[in-house]
Amino acid sequence: MKNRHLLSILSFLLVLALIFPAYTSADSEGGDVKEDWIRQKMNDMTLAEKIGQLFVVHVYGKTPTDPDYEQINLDNNRGGKNFKEVIENYHIGGVIYFNWTDNIGTPIDTEQVNALSNGLQEIAMDQDSEIPLFISTDQEGGIVQRVTSPGTVFPGNMALGATRSESYAAESAGILGKELSSLGINMNYAPVADVNINPANPVIGVRSFGENPDLVSRLTVAQVNAYQEENVIASAKHFPGHGDTDVDSHYGLPIINHDLETLHEVDLKPFKAAIEAGIDSIMTAHIVVPALDDSGLPATLSKPILTDLLREEMGFEGLIITDSLGMSGANVVPEDRVAIEAFKAGNDVLLNPPDVELAYNSMMEAVESGEISEERVDESVYRILEAKMDKGLFDNPYTDSDAIENIGMGDHLQTADEIANRSITLVKNDNDILPLNGDDDVFITGPSSAKPDLLADELNEKGIEANSLATGTSPTDQEIDEAVANAEEAEKIIVTTYTANTNEAQEQLVHEIEATGKPVTVAAIRNPYDLMVFPEVDGYLTTYGFQDVSVKALANVIAGDVNPFGKLPVTIPDLYDYGHGLDYVDTPQNADGMKTLAETLMEEGEIEDDRTARSIDIHLTSVSHYEKKDLAEKVVKHMESFKQLLDHHKENEMITAKAHSYLMTETDQLIEKWSTEQ
Numbered sequence: 001m002k003n004r005h006l007l008s009i010l011s012f013l014l015v016l017a018l019i020f021p022a023y024t025s026a027d028s029e030g031g032d033v034k035e036d037w038i039r040q041k042m043n044d045m046t047l048a049e050k051i052g053q054l055f056v057v058h059v060y061g062k063t064p065t066d067p068d069y070e071q072i073n074l075d076n077n078r079g080g081k082n083f084k085e086v087i088e089n090y091h092i093g094g095v096i097y098f099n100w101t102d103n104i105g106t107p108i109d110t111e112q113v114n115a116l117s118n119g120l121q122e123i124a125m126d127q128d129s130e131i132p133l134f135i136s137t138d139q140e141g142g143i144v145q146r147v148t149s150p151g152t153v154f155p156g157n158m159a160l161g162a163t164r165s166e167s168y169a170a171e172s173a174g175i176l177g178k179e180l181s182s183l184g185i186n187m188n189y190a191p192v193a194d195v196n197i198n199p200a201n202p203v204i205g206v207r208s209f210g211e212n213p214d215l216v217s218r219l220t221v222a223q224v225n226a227y228q229e230e231n232v233i234a235s236a237k238h239f240p241g242h243g244d245t246d247v248d249s250h251y252g253l254p255i256i257n258h259d260l261e262t263l264h265e266v267d268l269k270p271f272k273a274a275i276e277a278g279i280d281s282i283m284t285a286h287i288v289v290p291a292l293d294d295s296g297l298p299a300t301l302s303k304p305i306l307t308d309l310l311r312e313e314m315g316f317e318g319l320i321i322t323d324s325l326g327m328s329g330a331n332v333v334p335e336d337r338v339a340i341e342a343f344k345a346g347n348d349v350l351l352n353p354p355d356v357e358l359a360y361n362s363m364m365e366a367v368e369s370g371e372i373s374e375e376r377v378d379e380s381v382y383r384i385l386e387a388k389m390d391k392g393l394f395d396n397p398y399t400d401s402d403a404i405e406n407i408g409m410g411d412h413l414q415t416a417d418e419i420a421n422r423s424i425t426l427v428k429n430d431n432d433i434l435p436l437n438g439d440d441d442v443f444i445t446g447p448s449s450a451k452p453d454l455l456a457d458e459l460n461e462k463g464i465e466a467n468s469l470a471t472g473t474s475p476t477d478q479e480i481d482e483a484v485a486n487a488e489e490a491e492k493i494i495v496t497t498y499t500a501n502t503n504e505a506q507e508q509l510v511h512e513i514e515a516t517g518k519p520v521t522v523a524a525i526r527n528p529y530d531l532m533v534f535p536e537v538d539g540y541l542t543t544y545g546f547q548d549v550s551v552k553a554l555a556n557v558i559a560g561d562v563n564p565f566g567k568l569p570v571t572i573p574d575l576y577d578y579g580h581g582l583d584y585v586d587t588p589q590n591a592d593g594m595k596t597l598a599e600t601l602m603e604e605g606e607i608e609d610d611r612t613a614r615s616i617d618i619h620l621t622s623v624s625h626y627e628k629k630d631l632a633e634k635v636v637k638h639m640e641s642f643k644q645l646l647d648h649h650k651e652n653e654m655i656t657a658k659a660h661s662y663l664m665t666e667t668d669q670l671i672e673k674w675s676t677e678q
């Protein structure tokens with residue numbers, strides 16, 4: 001720690017100790033203590049240091065001075081040959097980790113990432129400015145997840161939307177936040193607050209919680225709170241809403257043609273909720289929204305959208321962060337102007353410029369020439385330092401090396417399994433083609449990305465004979481012919497698909513297998529819209545993700561070990577509405593129906609003994625009594641306690657996991673039914 005800052009920092013900490021926890025609002029002769037400290041810190045900073053704080057960049061390497069990536073970093077305009085040089089050269093405010101930069105491996109080496117984070121913070125704190133780094137990544141859960149196995153892999157946002165559960169949303173974000181903190185990652189570009197209302201959306205899709213703005217708002221807020229409780233900066237994205245586009249802003253410039261009413265009732269609603277919940281930061285979208293700004297500029301470069309709407313009208317006081325400045329959607333002005341125009345629009349943090357030196361020097365020149373005032377720079381630097389202070393980074397930016405024990409803990413993995421099991425949605429089940437049984441001879445095919453081999457392995461472990469054939473993402477004629485030949489020899493066929501609604505070859509594969517006349521079930525392993533192009537299949541399920549945890553949950557449902565519970569969080573156009581979802585229970589949706597279900601489970605050996613069955617029957621008899629008297633509040637209260645009874649019986653192995661799943665899903669449906677009556 002440099003001597004020129006030692007006295008001021010010690011004085012600051014002494015004052016905090018005397019007045020904590022009220023220091024943020026305490027007034028003294030010198031004014032607000034926190035503000036005074038930040039202002040003093042800024043007074044000690046050079047302009048070069050202030051400009052550096054605006055940037056979060058990526059650098060290749062596994063260590064702060066990794067010699068294996070020096071030329072790669074220089075060739076890719078990273079601003080130095082390694083992390084250390086980039087920090088020293090440009091005083092950057094933060095870094096972003098990716099898998100493809102080898103900061104985070106797959107599978108992850110937790111000790112390496114933890115050591116990298118601590119090493120980077122040590123370098124930053126050894127600079128004259130002594131400002132800790134934002135260490136960031138994209139850990140949304142689902143298909144965008146940088147920390148994978150042995151970390152906890154979750155099914156993703158649309159799967160959470162299928163469960164309708166704020167509790168699951170919070171639990172998953174809490175676990176992701178805890179595991180990120182264990183790696184020294186203090187900023188997460190999540191949750192996705194986009195409302196996905198376009199089946200052709202190539203960039204959001206299952207990254208969204210769904211198409212209903214109220215559902216998206218509730219789950220967004222649940223995750224914001226959970227991340228921030230783990231001391232991780234959350235970032236709702238992509239403002240003002242990337243959910244209705246058929247263009248990927250990585251490669252083009254999408255246009256959202258919503259009118260103002262739709263924007264406020266749909267796209268902006270989750271961001272408003274996040275702001276009310278105290279979100280730390282909001283990430284912009286590289287999308288054109290003519291109703292908000294008719295200039296043709298993307299939101300990232302739009303002052304009317306970021307300053308006038310987000311900052312002033314919506315009252316957001318936190319950090320505004322650009323989406324990656326290397327994406328095509330941001331590069332609608334000359335390369336040396338992108339960072340400048342983004343900053344002038346109202347962004348505080350300039351994320352991932354493709355040429356660090358060019359972006360930094362351009363910003364310096366813009367300030368030195370007077371195009372950007374130093375006062376405007378100070379506004380953003382203040383917010384950046386405040387965010388770092390509020391997360392305790394000035395006090396201690398490091399992470400204990402022992403913290404990696406939190407990663408992939410048993411209860412974390414169990415929660416992911418539970419969410420995945422509850423998310424699988426059974427959309428169609430003609431002639432009760434599902435669940436399968438041990439006598440079925442099953443053939444499974446589909447693109448390797450849709451994991452037919454893993455599904456077959458899981459079913460074989462459950463005693464269901466299943467053979468598989470993996471094809472390319474766009475199956476060739478030869479692969480289709482081979483799949484059809486195998487299908488003709490089987491009793492039932494499952495085709496796993498991967499965004500087949502936009503892939504003619506996968507569509508052809510399904511139609512040619514249908515032509516065999518065998519019963520065909522399709523399992524959509526990513527987007528739920530695949531049914532649009534083969535609506536006549538006998539069965540249809542959707543998982544909302546290709547992660548192993550989701551495929552294993554799919555096997556549980558197909559085998560009947562888990563009763564399907566998920567409800568569509570989106571509409572499948574012209575086929576099934578938002579909220580549709582089937583299960584395997586055909587008894588009436590009331591307590592008496594559940595008593596019948598319990599009797600069946602008892603006969604199947606899923607309930608251990610008569611005493612356990614009697615406790616279930618007694619509880620449901622009481623609920624039936626309240627139902628007949630229309631006492632909705634008592635029905636809900638007693639069914640909530642019934643869930644505790646089921647959990648108790650499962651923990652004590654008095655009922656099987658299957659019995660627990662079937663009774664629990666019916667319980668939740670009954671609670672939902674009677675909750676609307678209150």
